[in-house]
Amino acid sequence: MATRELTDADLIHAMAGRDEGALRELYDRHALWISARLARRCADPDAVSDVLQDTFIAAWDGASRFRGDGEVPAWLWGIAIRRLISRLRKRTGFRLGPALVESDAQDISAEERVLLRLENVDVGTAMARISPELRVVLQLTVLDGLNTREAAQLLGIPRGTVKSRLQRARVMMREELA
């Protein structure tokens, strides 16, 4: 089977029919970037590896429930981030990855400025200006698509704190974009 020609959605449908070759191809296409993205949220390599396994096992077991209306990368990431949360919930003392550490360093390089301009410059610079703890909450809810309860679990802070930070972040973003 010429798997290279198939779309991701075709692969998922083949997986629903228990085609292991399709799973392998899907893994080759997506495991690396999902692993990199997880590593930015969790500094424990073993946990990242476990979550990666769980994600593709869940994709295999749940392939028949995939509705063809969404993009496969977003679907896979949705599984991965939730697996990460449920894993982190079980244990304490884990280290958050660099993307979730509320760093104050604001030196954006020239290349990064170019990138920000390419990708929706206004929102990008506005986000760069708001405070780090607000930005992290905004990133998890808006970009990772988590709800406030899930974001609270991932960051290990109360849900109410996430909600109030999100509220403040929205106000600040509105002011920055006005």
Add this chain to the structure above:
Amino acid sequence: MSWQSTPTWHLDEATLRAYVDGRPLTIVGASVESHLVDCPECRVRLGELMSHESVDQAWSAIRAHVEAPRPSVAERVLRWCGISADSARLLAAVPAFRGAWLLGVLVVTVFAGVAALFSGDTGLTLFLMVAPLIPVAGVAASFGGDADPAHELVTVTPYSSLRLLLVRTLGVLLSSLPVTVLVGVILPGPIWLGIAWLTPALAGVTLVLLLAPILGTSVPAAAIGACWSLAVVSAARMHDPAAVVEPAMQLVLAGVLVVAGTALVLRYPSLDHLGSHS
């Protein structure tokens, strides 16, 4: 794929490398991530910058999950009842626990029960002859090497042989007793007749297990079957087949059960050789 909204621009290598190293700020990282979700090309280029080692390791665990056989229905029911995974696998692998055996038990028992309902003493003779021998035959089949696909596995498994024995015997009894008890209870005549055959059944099972290390399981089971059939037929000749399960006989059989059971527990270390004779 060309109709899809694949971005017309791409991430440069420095940005991708910084992303892998966890360096760019949250906001730029987020920007990279939303681009990666949409852009297969940049995903491939990102992968080229990464070590594949941990991802390859994770794959072997995924493949193990995918290729593992799904537990059979019986096994999942046992697991659901709180039985450990190991014991569930052992129980489910007991030949007497399989569909063909269960069907055979059902057919024989129902046949004997129906015969007893419609033809009086002759049918009762048949039922009394068959009912106690079903568990005996089940145990014999479960520990005979020829009938057990897991036999080689069992003989080399470092698992308490007494525990294995009890687990598998329990499996046989659970799979054959309920139907037989049910048929026995709906038979005409006193209610105790329906369960009176349990004593000879258990005595027979214990005897087979006791003799198995010396004679294998088939020979004792056949001998017990012959003796029991002879006893039932003789009783029927004397106009009352139920005589073989009357109180006096019950006492004798219970005595056999107790003696054989005690001997079995005392010499269970030799049960390691169970089934090696058949």
